[in-house]
Amino acid sequence: MELLPSLLSALKAEDPAALDQEYTTVRSQTSVFKRELGLTTEDGALKENIKKNRYKDILPYDQSRVVVSLLTADTDSDYINASFIRGASSDCRYIASQAPLSSTLTDFWRMIWQYDVKVIVMACREVEMGRKKCERYWSPVHQSAAFGPFSVCNQGETHPNEHVVIRDLTVTYQQVTRALTQYQFLSWPDHDVPYEAEGVLDLLQRARESQGTHTSPLLVHCSAGCGRTGVICALDYIHDLLVTKNLTADFSIMEIVQELRKQRPSSVQTKEQYQFISTTVAFMFERFLQQSAGEPHLYSNLTPPNIPEPTRTPASSSQRPLSLQPTMDDTYAVVNKNKHPPSNDPTYSVVAARSSRTLPPASHHYDNDPSGASAPAPAPAPAPAPVYSTVRPRSKPNSLPLSATPIYDIAAPPTNHSAGEYSLVPEQHFPATDDDYEDFSTSVTDVSSICSPGGIGFNCRIQKPRGPREPPAAWSRLER
Numbered sequence: 001m002e003l004l005p006s007l008l009s010a011l012k013a014e015d016p017a018a019l020d021q022e023y024t025t026v027r028s029q030t031s032v033f034k035r036e037l038g039l040t041t042e043d044g045a046l047k048e049n050i051k052k053n054r055y056k057d058i059l060p061y062d063q064s065r066v067v068v069s070l071l072t073a074d075t076d077s078d079y080i081n082a083s084f085i086r087g088a089s090s091d092c093r094y095i096a097s098q099a100p101l102s103s104t105l106t107d108f109w110r111m112i113w114q115y116d117v118k119v120i121v122m123a124c125r126e127v128e129m130g131r132k133k134c135e136r137y138w139s140p141v142h143q144s145a146a147f148g149p150f151s152v153c154n155q156g157e158t159h160p161n162e163h164v165v166i167r168d169l170t171v172t173y174q175q176v177t178r179a180l181t182q183y184q185f186l187s188w189p190d191h192d193v194p195y196e197a198e199g200v201l202d203l204l205q206r207a208r209e210s211q212g213t214h215t216s217p218l219l220v221h222c223s224a225g226c227g228r229t230g231v232i233c234a235l236d237y238i239h240d241l242l243v244t245k246n247l248t249a250d251f252s253i254m255e256i257v258q259e260l261r262k263q264r265p266s267s268v269q270t271k272e273q274y275q276f277i278s279t280t281v282a283f284m285f286e287r288f289l290q291q292s293a294g295e296p297h298l299y300s301n302l303t304p305p306n307i308p309e310p311t312r313t314p315a316s317s318s319q320r321p322l323s324l325q326p327t328m329d330d331t332y333a334v335v336n337k338n339k340h341p342p343s344n345d346p347t348y349s350v351v352a353a354r355s356s357r358t359l360p361p362a363s364h365h366y367d368n369d370p371s372g373a374s375a376p377a378p379a380p381a382p383a384p385a386p387v388y389s390t391v392r393p394r395s396k397p398n399s400l401p402l403s404a405t406p407i408y409d410i411a412a413p414p415t416n417h418s419a420g421e422y423s424l425v426p427e428q429h430f431p432a433t434d435d436d437y438e439d440f441s442t443s444v445t446d447v448s449s450i451c452s453p454g455g456i457g458f459n460c461r462i463q464k465p466r467g468p469r470e471p472p473a474a475w476s477r478l479e480r
Contacts, residue, residue, distance in 0.1 A: 004242075004285055004288065006249075007247065008282060014278060023274040030261055039262070041061060044060055046079075049077070049079045051103065052079060052081060052103065053081050058081070058266060060081055064083045064262075064264070066083060066095055066111060068107060068114060070113060076107070081098040082097035085233050085260065090215065094220055095218070095220070096221070096229045096267070099122075100134065105147045106149075113173055113178075118180050118214045121219070122185065123188050123232060125186060129190070133190070138152055139152050139154045141156060142154065150172070150173050152169055154169055161199070163186055163203075164202075164206070167184070181207075181210045183206060183210075188200075188228055190228075192272060197279055197280040200231075204239065220233060226266040226267050226268075227268065228273070230260050234277050237256060238284070257274065
């Protein structure tokens, strides 16, 4: 407890650029410790196992892979794309797994049954950005589904908030029935981070309560079982260090992530995920200090401003009633909820001082929008910074001033001319300096567009004759 305030101050003082550099170091060290520790992925690369991998470049290390020895058919093997992760209190605290494929659904339940899994944390949707990320391994509400010899029944679903779905499942194998709970987090885009750290902390707290005193591993999976899965394992690992009072003065998030990567390839895949761990740990530490002092925590409205703008969805989709939320087969509808903490919230400084990026204004402002000219004047308020600047065309050399008569003329119908003839536009329509060209137009009556039927389809200029001239002298001589 004495160390916690100093560790919290260090986390708050960390510069985002320094965190980026730390993550670069983590990635560069991966090949080093793979060579030094002799980590291999030979089992996952075998011909009979290669089709069981969702991604060909994410294979579990042979030294830490989950071995499924429970055989239910002659064609079963002991391979599944999953890895054991050591925890702060036990050697097999987590199973980090890829999401099951249609061909590995039975293998997935074999693993769950063999290791007596009680809690599953699913950090993805079934379909994301139009791509299948996870095969459904549970049944509809109040229905049962068979996965090989396993019968899975969905006893009920609850939605404590718009980010989480909780499913109470029972699985039956050889007339023995076990209960387990699945927590699905809906608001975590692939290769990205949630907009609210509080949602992930709440999810992990619920999962720990369901886990209780069970010593079986916590099963965590996303799509590949490394990026989002690694973040969850890291946060829960640090929470265990905190509550067991095993934090030391040399506490380092970088070392924890490096240890994860020695057990599961590519754990914590992006620098944004690495920054999210640091930000969320700061929340965790400060909340722990406040609760220890008997103060209520102030995190319900915190929104870390470290999420790139392209991942945000419109507010209208994230504020729909829960009953109107899309099904699990839809792409992201609630990804990042744009909340703005009160300006007097002291805890917001935890992330505000540690991020180089800023949130967009509450409403977009266009400084070149003419529609606001006739609108009634609003009450005096500080004007938001313009999002888009006015764009003006570049001036071209030798161009006429805007007040001058245009050189080019859209084809206009002549008067008193038959079809197919051309009429000259009166000379006074052109500037005096432009005496080398004249415009012409057809007699087409429909000129609703430049490319009118029967017309040439573009503005043209033809060179004006230089005027009358004397015939050559040779023409006037009489031939003798």
